[in-house]
Amino acid sequence: MYAQMIKTASNSVKSRDEMSPEEAAFQDKIDNDIKIEPRDWMPEDYRRTLIRQIGQHAHSEVVGQLPEGNWITRAPTLERKMILLAKVQDEAGHGLYLYSAAETLGVSRDEMVEMLHEGRMKYSSIFNYPTLNWADIGAVGWLVDGAAIVNQVALQRTSYGPYSRAMIRICKEESFHARQGYHAIMKMAFGTPEQKKMAQDAVNRLWFPAIMMFGPNDSESTHSEQSMAWKIKVKSNDELRQQFVDQTVPQIEYLGLDLPDPGIKWNEERGHYDFSDPDWSEFFNVIKGNGPCNVDRMNARVKAWEDGQWVRDGLMEHARKRATRKVAAE
Amino acid sequence: MKNEWPLWEIFIRGQHGMSHRHVGSLHAPDADMAIKNARDVYTRRNEGVSIWVVEAKHISATAPGEKGPLFEPSESKVYRHPTFFDIPEEVGHM
Numbered sequence: 001m002y003a004q005m006i007k008t009a010s011n012s013v014k015s016r017d018e019m020s021p022e023e024a025a026f027q028d029k030i031d032n033d034i035k036i037e038p039r040d041w042m043p044e045d046y047r048r049t050l051i052r053q054i055g056q057h058a059h060s061e062v063v064g065q066l067p068e069g070n071w072i073t074r075a076p077t078l079e080r081k082m083i084l085l086a087k088v089q090d091e092a093g094h095g096l097y098l099y100s101a102a103e104t105l106g107v108s109r110d111e112m113v114e115m116l117h118e119g120r121m122k123y124s125s126i127f128n129y130p131t132l133n134w135a136d137i138g139a140v141g142w143l144v145d146g147a148a149i150v151n152q153v154a155l156q157r158t159s160y161g162p163y164s165r166a167m168i169r170i171c172k173e174e175s176f177h178a179r180q181g182y183h184a185i186m187k188m189a190f191g192t193p194e195q196k197k198m199a200q201d202a203v204n205r206l207w208f209p210a211i212m213m214f215g216p217n218d219s220e221s222t223h224s225e226q227s228m229a230w231k232i233k234v235k236s237n238d239e240l241r242q243q244f245v246d247q248t249v250p251q252i253e254y255l256g257l258d259l260p261d262p263g264i265k266w267n268e269e270r271g272h273y274d275f276s277d278p279d280w281s282e283f284f285n286v287i288k289g290n291g292p293c294n295v296d297r298m299n300a301r302v303k304a305w306e307d308g309q310w311v312r313d314g315l316m317e318h319a320r321k322r323a324t325r326k327v328a329a330e
Numbered sequence: 331m332k333n334e335w336p337l338w339e340i341f342i343r344g345q346h347g348m349s350h351r352h353v354g355s356l357h358a359p360d361a362d363m364a365i366k367n368a369r370d371v372y373t374r375r376n377e378g379v380s381i382w383v384v385e386a387k388h389i390s391a392t393a394p395g396e397k398g399p400l401f402e403p404s405e406s407k408v409y410r411h412p413t414f415f416d417i418p419e420e421v422g423h424m
Contacts, residue, residue, distance in 0.1 A: 039391070039394050039396070040394050047378050086374075089370075089374070090374070090396065093370075093371050093374070096356060096371055097354060100354055100355045100356065103337070103355075109357060110334045110335060119344070119416075128363065168366075169354075173375075312333060312335065315335075315359040315360075315363065316333045316335060316357065316359045319359035319360035319361075319363075323360075
């Protein structure tokens with residue numbers, strides 16, 4: 001979801017008879033919930049799929065700072081500003097944990113960053129939507145981070161040790177993000193009629209993009225099978241989406257806001273809420289690069305990377321000089 | 331890649347009296363910056379009272395293939411555990 005549409009490097013799941021002894025031993029470990037660690041043998045496709053998935057997840061954390069960073073200077077109170085600063089700083093940390101996890105698979109962070117900038121890697125579609133006003137910041141924390149939590153809680157059980165540990169650490173911090181967002185929206189939903197209207201508008205606009213975060217319907221999601229067999233993915237897109245809808249609808253009702261989708265209805269038989277499918281053509285269009293903010297987001301990332309180049313180089317040169325001087329003195 | 335900052339492994343002492351524990355890694359040009367970055371990344375919520383940083387290339391590790399020869403021998407040495415020895419109740423706590 002923070003990693004969407006990850007193509008598994010191989011097309012079909014191998015049967016036991018087709019597996020080499022190494023592959024069979026590897027699958028046994030996965031089936032017995034023994035974590036795979038960086039230096040363990042792993043199929044090349046497992047490694048490549050993970051680099052793509054963890055890398056995309058890391059990029060999403062970093063690009064995700066942009067729509068929220070946008071509002072730091074305009075937060076309505078000093079307290080909200082400090083909270084938002086802390087949250088955006090957390091996202092940088094989450095990016096770092098994930099880049100580190102991906103690096104254990106033999107790719108460097110700088111390489112991943114360059115792949116993102118060259119369009120060879122992606123980030124979550126959700127960050128290509130704008131944050132138009134303060135209500136959006138509340139809604140992003142509550143809905144977007146809320147959706148992320150649903151996915152990331154499942155991923156704590158993923159088979160790759162470093163990824164799983166990064167998820168555990170991230171989940172601990174993420175619930176602060178969702179709660180501060182809901183708290184900000186509560187303030188508006190229970191505030192003046194104008195504020196309530198803003199809260200409603202933010203929920204209406206962000207609902208479908210949020211439920212799209214889980215990726216296409218299982219029936220359309222062609223590359224999940226191998227990822228599920230390898231426990232790179234633990235739950236299917238539709239399972240996670242349903243879980244998110246079920247937990248979020250009562251939260252919307254508590255706020256006294258209208259449901260953003262007329263199709264939301266409790267289904268006694270299923271024990272779940274029914275809801276409408278988002279417009280998937282919009283999703284694919286945003287993924288392709290045609291969302292409202294794709295160009296701005298990429299430009300901002302590339303600019304930050306290029307503007308910071310001399311600082312990174314300078315610090316490295318300084319470190320080299322100091323090391324040489326130290327050797328000379330000894 | 332040119333001028334890529336080296337990788338550092340980060341160890342944090344969570345509380346006084348506890349040992350330092352590996353918490354993760356990060357990139358930094360030198361040890362001073364690694365400590366500064368570790369403070370920002372890994373101790374934002376009272377997680378630590380002390381930080382160690384070690385450049386990742388200086389860490390040597392056992393190979394996964396050596397797991398059997400290295401660690402299996404201790405599995406059969408049950409007499410190394412106090413519970414192996416039955417001490418009569420009359421002797422009291424030991």
